[in-house]
Amino acid sequence: MAQASALRDCTTVAGTDVLQWRRQQLALGGTAADLDWLLDLAAGLRWASLQRLLLDPTRTVALEQSLEVLSELWERHLHGNVPLQHLVGLCPWRDVLLESSPAALIPRQETELLVDLAMSQFKATPPARWADLGTGSGAIAVALARAWPTAPGHGVDLSSDALQLAERNLERCAPHHNCSLHLGSWWSPLKSWWGSLDLVVSNPPYIPSAVVDGLEAVVRDHEPHLALLGGADGLDAIRTVVDGALMGLSPGGWLLLEHHHDQSAQVTQLLRDAGLVEVRAAADLEGTLRFALACKPAASS
Numbered sequence: 253m254a255q256a257s258a259l260r261d262c263t264t265v266a267g268t269d270v271l272q273w274r275r276q277q278l279a280l281g282g283t284a285a286d287l288d289w290l291l292d293l294a295a296g297l298r299w300a301s302l303q304r305l306l307l308d309p310t311r312t313v314a315l316e317q318s319l320e321v322l323s324e325l326w327e328r329h330l331h332g333n334v335p336l337q338h339l340v341g342l343c344p345w346r347d348v349l350l351e352s353s354p355a356a357l358i359p360r361q362e363t364e365l366l367v368d369l370a371m372s373q374f375k376a377t378p379p380a381r382w383a384d385l386g387t388g389s390g391a392i393a394v395a396l397a398r399a400w401p402t403a404p405g406h407g408v409d410l411s412s413d414a415l416q417l418a419e420r421n422l423e424r425c426a427p428h429h430n431c432s433l434h435l436g437s438w439w440s441p442l443k444s445w446w447g448s449l450d451l452v453v454s455n456p457p458y459i460p461s462a463v464v465d466g467l468e469a470v471v472r473d474h475e476p477h478l479a480l481l482g483g484a485d486g487l488d489a490i491r492t493v494v495d496g497a498l499m500g501l502s503p504g505g506w507l508l509l510e511h512h513h514d515q516s517a518q519v520t521q522l523l524r525d526a527g528l529v530e531v532r533a534a535a536d537l538e539g540t541l542r543f544a545l546a547c548k549p550a551a552s553s
């Protein structure tokens with residue numbers, strides 16, 4: 253845990269004290285879901301244990317962090333808009349607990365679906381080689397490395413701080429991985445493997461510049477703008493990734509992209525214009541078209 257590492261031994265606390273503390277913190281602001289997330293990730297009080305406590309406040313609970321430290325973290329979240337993931341240095345994502353830091357975007361839930369799309373596209377046979385362009389925390393690379401531990405993979409990012417975080421996450425969550433990390437811009441560091449990538453996944457920065465000021469402070473002021481900003485129409489990075497696809501993908505290889513909630517028509521058109529085929533859009537759990545998939549023609553060189 254980044255800021256809350258002082259105390260990891262369990263302390264037994266009366267349930268009534270924890271519940272009173274919880275009521276006091278919620279009176280200051282924020283949501284119960286966020287506060288309970290903090291209790292879980294920072295203090296080890298799992299959701300199920302909290303529910304048992306709510307039913308029977310006479311119980312005692314073991315906390316891995318003092319209520320004083322938890323109060324300080326909650327205060328920094330409420331008044332400094334610091335993301336809880338940065339405060340505890342962790343982010344649960346898919347089936348892993350990733351390290352999280354201001355070096356990279358906090359992995360989002362919708363991006364879990366991008367990984368699901370990749371896996372269903374390669375259900376029968378794993379890709380011979382894959383890449384994650386703009387790997388950030390390494391979340392996608394970790395998921396792909398865990399799914400296909402022997403297939404060589406590549407994570408690329410322009411931020412060396414993000415790559416260091418991705419390296420730690422690969423070691424932590426996919427210790428037997430076969431993924432190499434590369435500093436540079438999109439396809440450039442992968443020149444040696446151009447034409448042999450069966451799968452390229454990317455969640456690039458796609459927020460239009462004009463939208464940034466309107467983002468919530470917890471995002472705008474604490475997540476790297478390199479991970480967010482996609483230029484005037486939000487499509488700068490997507491255009492570069494799509495433009496390189498015929499060159500980088502293997503014949504029959506797939507490109508899977510995440511994009512902003514209102515970019516589906518533009519992104520699918522960019523994919524067609526680039527000469528890719530089997531272009532389709534896919535929706536997130538709310539039904540919003542947030543992903544685009546396309547394939548390099550098998551006969552194309």
Ligand SMILES: C[S@@+](CC[C@H](N)C(=O)[O-])C[C@H]1O[C@@H](n2cnc3c(N)ncnc32)[C@H](O)[C@@H]1O
Pocket residue numbers: 356357358359360363385386387388389390391392408409410411414436437438455456457458478479480489
């Ligand atoms: C939206 S974040 C995605 C991070 C991670 N893949 C995820 O899904 O949580 C975009 C990532 O692209 C990286 N990036 C920005 N410009 C880049 C470039 N020119 N070449 C490679 N990566 C870049 C950022 O540093 C950031 O880590």
